Amino acid sequence: MPTPNIxxxxxxxGAILIGGALVSAEAAWLHMRELVLTTGAICGSGSSAAAHxxxxxxxxxxxxxxxxxxxxxxxxxxAALLWARSNPSA
Numbered sequence: 001m002p003t004p005n006i007x008x009x010x011x012x013x014g015a016i017l018i019g020g021a022l023v024s025a026e027a028a029w030l031h032m033r034e035l036v037l038t039t040g041a042i043c044g045s046g047s048s049a050a051a052h053x054x055x056x057x058x059x060x061x062x063x064x065x066x067x068x069x070x071x072x073x074x075x076x077x078x079a080a081l082l083w084a085r086s087n088p089s090a
Contacts, residue, residue: 010073017066024059031055
């Protein structure tokens with residue numbers, strides 16, 4: 001039985017989180033563009049402007065989460081490879 005690549009799942013998860021951040025960022029940008037056309041201000045700026053939409057927060061949080069997962073996957077990878085090499089029955 002071949003040794004499973006245990007660093008693949010965190011890398012895919014990080015990429016999916018960053019992809020979700022890009023989709024949320026586009027939704028936030030479209031929302032800001034709509035607000036500029038209707039009120040003349042982007043969300044979160046000025047006293048009469050609307051507060052930030054959930055897409056603004058989601059894009060930032062998803063991007064930060066994706067980067068954290070990718071950094072953790074990179075940090076865990078050498079230890080995972082050493083464990084797989086020292087345990088041939090896995």
